[in-house]
Amino acid sequence: MRVLVVEDEADLADAVARGLRREGYAVDVAYDGDEALDKAAVNTYDLVCLDLNLPGIDGIEVVRRIRADGERQPPRVLMLTARDRTVDRVVGLDEGADDYLVKPFDFDELKARVRALLRRDAGRSGALLEVGDIELDTARHEAQRGGRPLALTPKEFSLLHYFMSRAGQVLSQEDLLEHVWDENADPFTNTVRVTVMTLRRKLAEAGEGQPVETVVGRGYRLREGP
Amino acid sequence: MNPPERLLDRLPEWTRSIRFRYTLLYSAVLFGLAAVVLAAIYLVLLMSLRATPVSAARGTYCPRFGDCITVITFREAERLINAQILNKLRFYSLGALGVLFVSSLGVGWVIAGRVLAPIGRITSVAREIQATDLSRRIELPGPEDELKQLADTFDAMLARLDAAFAAQRQFVADASHELRNPLAIIRTNVDVALADPDASPDDLRQAIAVVKRAGDRMTLLVDDLLALARRQQPTPEHEPVDLGAAVAEASEDFVVPAEARGIVLDRAIAEGVVVSGDREALKRVVANLLHNAVRLAPPGSRIRLATGSERDRAWIAVADEGPGISPEDQAHVFDRFWRADKARSRADGGTGLGLAIVRQIVESHGGEVRLHSKVGVGSSFVVWLPVARAAAEPAKR
Numbered sequence: 001m002r003v004l005v006v007e008d009e010a011d012l013a014d015a016v017a018r019g020l021r022r023e024g025y026a027v028d029v030a031y032d033g034d035e036a037l038d039k040a041a042v043n044t045y046d047l048v049c050l051d052l053n054l055p056g057i058d059g060i061e062v063v064r065r066i067r068a069d070g071e072r073q074p075p076r077v078l079m080l081t082a083r084d085r086t087v088d089r090v091v092g093l094d095e096g097a098d099d100y101l102v103k104p105f106d107f108d109e110l111k112a113r114v115r116a117l118l119r120r121d122a123g124r125s126g127a128l129l130e131v132g133d134i135e136l137d138t139a140r141h142e143a144q145r146g147g148r149p150l151a152l153t154p155k156e157f158s159l160l161h162y163f164m165s166r167a168g169q170v171l172s173q174e175d176l177l178e179h180v181w182d183e184n185a186d187p188f189t190n191t192v193r194v195t196v197m198t199l200r201r202k203l204a205e206a207g208e209g210q211p212v213e214t215v216v217g218r219g220y221r222l223r224e225g226p
Numbered sequence: 227m228n229p230p231e232r233l234l235d236r237l238p239e240w241t242r243s244i245r246f247r248y249t250l251l252y253s254a255v256l257f258g259l260a261a262v263v264l265a266a267i268y269l270v271l272l273m274s275l276r277a278t279p280v281s282a283a284r285g286t287y288c289p290r291f292g293d294c295i296t297v298i299t300f301r302e303a304e305r306l307i308n309a310q311i312l313n314k315l316r317f318y319s320l321g322a323l324g325v326l327f328v329s330s331l332g333v334g335w336v337i338a339g340r341v342l343a344p345i346g347r348i349t350s351v352a353r354e355i356q357a358t359d360l361s362r363r364i365e366l367p368g369p370e371d372e373l374k375q376l377a378d379t380f381d382a383m384l385a386r387l388d389a390a391f392a393a394q395r396q397f398v399a400d401a402s403h404e405l406r407n408p409l410a411i412i413r414t415n416v417d418v419a420l421a422d423p424d425a426s427p428d429d430l431r432q433a434i435a436v437v438k439r440a441g442d443r444m445t446l447l448v449d450d451l452l453a454l455a456r457r458q459q460p461t462p463e464h465e466p467v468d469l470g471a472a473v474a475e476a477s478e479d480f481v482v483p484a485e486a487r488g489i490v491l492d493r494a495i496a497e498g499v500v501v502s503g504d505r506e507a508l509k510r511v512v513a514n515l516l517h518n519a520v521r522l523a524p525p526g527s528r529i530r531l532a533t534g535s536e537r538d539r540a541w542i543a544v545a546d547e548g549p550g551i552s553p554e555d556q557a558h559v560f561d562r563f564w565r566a567d568k569a570r571s572r573a574d575g576g577t578g579l580g581l582a583i584v585r586q587i588v589e590s591h592g593g594e595v596r597l598h599s600k601v602g603v604g605s606s607f608v609v610w611l612p613v614a615r616a617a618a619e620p621a622k623r
Binding site for chain 1: 281399402403404406407409411412413414415416418422433436439440545
């Protein structure tokens, strides 16, 4: 899952990015509204954590423009605001933000809200994902197959998470690079292929059969049934 | 308690109203005037007409046939009639006075009620207006008379109070907003660092450095907020301050930072200018102005700090060759938490309160601060203060 953090306080933006990266998200950071719009135009984000009070183009305008991009599915927007007046939040929510947090916030709450927003796209209501005999707990960061725990690196976990939230769909290497890796990933390396390979190996070791199929010439797919 | 007060207390509530007193006064004055006029008419008539009562008649005339009749002279008859007329006049006058008294009470009550009605309205609206709802106004209709002026004065006062409360609320909201950002930085960095079991000492050291930065920023902000709040209190004690010495002292702290940025700080401080004020506050004015100038001026440029006096006013000027302030921004530079460039100013430790504090201090000294600025050329701030005693010594460069 790919997240864009937009915040003009660099110390805050970097800490949020660091914390979310450790949760396995691919995180990019923008320090003002222009940079945020530039990055949103180039990359496809699943979620944007947005400070409303930005120098230059302000947060509300950023929400408006991100939502106005009709070509792609717009990302979920979580507003961060230091203003606790209702009117500020109402404007943000009316313009298309999905949720808000008032600064200073508890980082666990931020993580929970990010998870909740990303679940909305998968049409689920809980933190637990289940495809076939694979189970993934996004809150506890645990995955298991057939009851046996999987020892995954954060990147593998994110990859599996993305596969499971798009079960049955064919996902190209570009899709995976776009949603699971951040902008610092080099698109010309075989990092996607290598990570998929290790994930498949760990899945195969934990149970019968290989749930992640290769669709020749197009990409990978997580089988929905056993 | 003395007797008259007790008597007043025993009277019913309505007798204490202005309307009652006004009615009584009106009635008494009308009655008194009428009584005087009538008494005067009566007395004039009494004196000009010789009136004798009937009993004064003398003599009878008895004709041969018929009864005797009283005989009086023509003059006596005239006097008799006069006496009767005066009698009647007295009777009707007293009656008229009685009627006048009663009707004047009624008319007085009605008129007083009409005149005082707007006051009742003013009172009831003023009573309804609580500190929380200052948006209501009396808005008294009618001609521009004294009561309308009173109501309009109340309205103007309410508008000022409303604006002052709104500004205060805005200030609190802005202050909390400014404090929330560093708080969020501290909290998030601590949360993230604590949640990472594999954090290296370097990571932790970095998190601590970030927390320290945010803490420093909050300290500055709280200092500035306190400085603002302190100046909002009734004027603190003012004492004679040697302006030149105070300015020189305040500018000392900026010589090194200016040099570090490659900026020349030119000082032309006049001696012997004495103003009445708070020395520390005036030093802060100079420090805040220089802080902005040193922060914003490009390396290699020149900042000029000068003081002097002109007739009964002293001045302090700080001119830089910085980026300048656009005309539309010039109206806002003295606003609290206003920043020309948010991101840069915050990173430099600007609280957005510096110039607001300058204005507040200067105005509480009975002075004013002016800004002359041109984009791309530079800005100069000139502070004018009333002088306590100007020495003859001319300014030296």
